Amino acid sequence: TPGVDFRYRIFNGASGEEVEQCGNGARCFVRYVRDRGLSERDTVRVETMNNLLELSVRADGEVGVDMNQPIFELPRVPFDPTGLVPRLENGFELWPLTLGGDGPDAAVVEAAVLSMGNPHAVQLVTDVDAADVAGIGPLVEAHARFPRKVNAGFMQIVARDHIRLRVYERGAGETLACGTGACAAVVAGIRLGWLDHAVKVDTRGGRLTIEWAGPGHTVVMVGPAETVFEGDIEL
Structure with missing residues (x-):
């Protein structure tokens, strides 16, 4: 595709299914590209199954991902x-x-209900630690109204610029963090009038910052990406 630096595919680690989007994976991808010297540019454009993303390594070492506009249709x-x-x-x-x-x-x-390149259903809870993610998550994930299943988000609002989040992901169950889930939760909260346009999202795996100026604008996700292990796999 013209103007694209890399193309990559994403496979769910639990089910092995190919999926459309992975926000945390996008941050890790650009870190891999930089660490391996595949590109010296601070910003690269990549193509996934159904999206074009712009990934940037910032001066403070954090990685920013332009996640495109949310889909409400x-x-x-x-x-x-x-x-x-x-x-x-x-x-x-x-x-x-x-x-x-x-x-x-x-x-x-x-x-x-919205899509960040993959489907999300976000519900508000009073205490994310007490939320029945293990019980409700799989029922939402496999709900008949979502023909391709859905990622189930459980959002607790701490302040207008701060939420806590747990996500039961399609084909994977609850994960420590879900980048597209964080984007979906913040976008939903902004549309519902609950959140400001820049929000800190605390997951069990760490913190992300999500920025969205509103309809017609793209969502920007900022967070860390570090290499923690390298090895070989026999296929």
Whole structure:
């Protein structure tokens, strides 16, 4: 592709499935490129399955990733809203998702639905440590309204510029951090009127900073990337 420095593919470490996007992987990719001397430029453009990303190594050693614009059109997420009535907050939809079938044990959670190149459903919780990620996460991930499954985010708002986040990822279960999940949570919080335009996101694996100026603008993710091991794998 013209104007692209590298192209790479992403495979889920747990399921082996090829996936569209991985924000943390993008930061690690540009660190690998710089450490191996494959490019001396501070900013490179890379192509993934369905996206073009701009990756930058900053003066402080942090890595910035332009994650492109979030996608809100439901067929592109993809998400099937047929028969659902969302609750609007600040003009943005929170969709009711019924979990556990239609019986007496069924539960309903509200989620903001969007794509960061991969699908996300973000719900607000009062205490992310107490959230039933192991129980609710797989039910949201495999919900029938998401034909390609979905990453389930659990967001606790600490302040307008600070959230805590856990994510149950498609095909992987709960992970220590999810870059696209952090982007999706912040974008949802901004659209719902809960968050400012630059937000610190604390995950179990560390901290990211997510910046989004609003509709029509791209999302920027900033965080660390370090080489912790090198080895050989026989294939």
